[in-house]
Amino acid sequence: MTATEYDRLSELAVDLGCTLMSGGAEIYRVEESMRRLLNAYRLDTAEVFAIPSCVIVSVTAPDGHVVTRMRRIPAHGTDMELLERCNALCRALCRQPMPLHEVRILLDRLRERPQYSPRRILVGYVIAPAFFAPLFGGGPCDALGAAVGGLVVGLLTLYGQRITGSNSFFRTVVCSAAASLSALALVRLGIGRHADIVTISILMMLVPGMALTNAMREIMAGDTVSGLSRIADTILTGGAIALGAAVGQLLS
Amino acid sequence: MTVVWNAYLFPCLCAFGACIGFTLIFNIHGVGRIICGVGGALGWGVYLLCGSNVPGAFAAAVCIGVYSELMARVRGCPVTGYLLVALLPLVPGGGVYYAMRDCLAGDTQQFLHSLLNTFGMACALAVGSMLSSSLFRAAYAYLHRIARRPS
Numbered sequence: 001m002t003a004t005e006y007d008r009l010s011e012l013a014v015d016l017g018c019t020l021m022s023g024g025a026e027i028y029r030v031e032e033s034m035r036r037l038l039n040a041y042r043l044d045t046a047e048v049f050a051i052p053s054c055v056i057v058s059v060t061a062p063d064g065h066v067v068t069r070m071r072r073i074p075a076h077g078t079d080m081e082l083l084e085r086c087n088a089l090c091r092a093l094c095r096q097p098m099p100l101h102e103v104r105i106l107l108d109r110l111r112e113r114p115q116y117s118p119r120r121i122l123v124g125y126v127i128a129p130a131f132f133a134p135l136f137g138g139g140p141c142d143a144l145g146a147a148v149g150g151l152v153v154g155l156l157t158l159y160g161q162r163i164t165g166s167n168s169f170f171r172t173v174v175c176s177a178a179a180s181l182s183a184l185a186l187v188r189l190g191i192g193r194h195a196d197i198v199t200i201s202i203l204m205m206l207v208p209g210m211a212l213t214n215a216m217r218e219i220m221a222g223d224t225v226s227g228l229s230r231i232a233d234t235i236l237t238g239g240a241i242a243l244g245a246a247v248g249q250l251l252s
Numbered sequence: 253m254t255v256v257w258n259a260y261l262f263p264c265l266c267a268f269g270a271c272i273g274f275t276l277i278f279n280i281h282g283v284g285r286i287i288c289g290v291g292g293a294l295g296w297g298v299y300l301l302c303g304s305n306v307p308g309a310f311a312a313a314v315c316i317g318v319y320s321e322l323m324a325r326v327r328g329c330p331v332t333g334y335l336l337v338a339l340l341p342l343v344p345g346g347g348v349y350y351a352m353r354d355c356l357a358g359d360t361q362q363f364l365h366s367l368l369n370t371f372g373m374a375c376a377l378a379v380g381s382m383l384s385s386s387l388f389r390a391a392y393a394y395l396h397r398i399a400r401r402p403s
Binding site: 024025026029077078079080081082083084087088113114115116120121123124125126127128129130131132134135136196199200203204205206207209210212213214215216217220238241242243245246249250 | 262263266267268269270272273274275276277278279280281284296328329330332333335336339340341343344345346348349351352353355356374375377378379381382386
């Protein structure tokens, strides 16, 4: 392999890690995928490191030249389709390494995955709270209220960037306040009977279940730094939800 | 029959629907959606059968962990999505809300009670799912080795 190929390979590994992470993968999966990719191309001395916001790859060429790539990962949601496709690509590459320029094309093509349209995502935001209401002891009336409230939160999440800003803590406070206020308003209007149940059903859309489970998995897997940072994230989000819901509680 | 339907089957169906809703948000397609929904229903059913408390949540998380590892092996996909979506109905969103309400009402005793219950639920879910999926992986690797060993 030539020196430029080492450059390109480390770039590919960093891209793969970055894509996996923005799909919502755990740290051990990101690190192991990158390491296996590099090993598949006979780079046994490669070092990889990942935390939720950053990926680093360092490889040493036979002539002693060191190539290091680092990429900052922006805030991201969860995209399982991307994660599954990226994982499948990585497995295929480990089984049979391909020329680097082909890998680059395949990796770029991962972004053209099927995605739900914003309207379908809104449907998700409507039906999930509607089904949560009976789980918390609500009736059909509460389910209807929760569905409407879920629509409000979904609209805020998808289109309300201008109101909610880019800070995730503040965004959660605004969404949670909107959830509790809309629950109150709906109950006043007669859609929904128990304000508590309607509020909780809507708040389930904001609860950091994903982050919490991932955090514990990472701590158990030995990635303590990432686990702790995700736990801090979970506690902050939980606090933000409580803060936002308190707005509605104070008004009632 | 009506009792069983009201107490167990209907909540499980609701958990199924809620999980399907979440699969739209997390961009899960195809059979994966049904797998997530069934996982959520299974988890909620176990939680109800074990008495809707913290140990119940732990048992549910254990079942979800094994189920999603199994499904991930069957489909050759990462386990992450199945596990996380199936756990979502059990995540203590209500706990956070009630703790906040008791805090605002100035009822410290009740506040601590709800807060600790919330933390208990969260830890039970995380530890349960992690434990069962680690055990499953260890057992799977062991069985795999035995199956491959030339006799």
